[in-house]
């Protein structure tokens with residue numbers, strides 16, 4: 403059983419898909435902790451599922467000086483080490499991962515991004531901003547990318563991409579829904595594979 407940490411900033415529906423897949427035995431892994439950068443609904447899902455949770459508060463982190471930041475990073479790393487984490491999944495996590503964490507888990511942190519990287523990726527590209535731009539630009543297709551996390555933003559090695567067709571009647575809502583519902587099986591499949599590797 404691989405020991406997994408899932409990092410969230412929002413609703414945590416991808417986290418829920420992973421919790422369900424672990425509970426059903428589809429993924430040979432266990433989510434041992436849910437880390438949030440704010441007290442979001444995703445963290446509540448972790449509590450409900452009986453996993454540990456850890457708040458790595460983005461407001462406190464942003465306000466801290468260099469020494470304070472290093473201390474908060476060390477505390478997070480200690481938490482992950484104590485939980486025996488082997489794989490980190492960023493599932494709607496909006497804070498940048500500090501290099502201390504990337505170095506501690508080389509090629510063991512993955513992220514799901516709701517676009518076909520390199521399109522709509524990097525600083526400032528997330529969630530509805532992406533879907534709005536796809537519609538504004540009348541793109542014919544959009545998609546989802548799962549990739550390893552390196553020290554840049556959305557720049558790590560790509561593991562898999564799924565293409566999603568955009569139709570002329572699409573709105574941000576329909577696109578968000580279609581992207582989201584394609585994310586769950588994709589992320590589940592990849593986490594399953596990484597747990598078996």
Ligand code: GRF
Pocket residue numbers: 410411412413414415416417444493494495514515516529582585
């Ligand atoms: C997903 O669209 C994911 O691709 C992006 O953030 C969103 C998270 O949604 N990184 P949820 O919190 O899993 O519902």
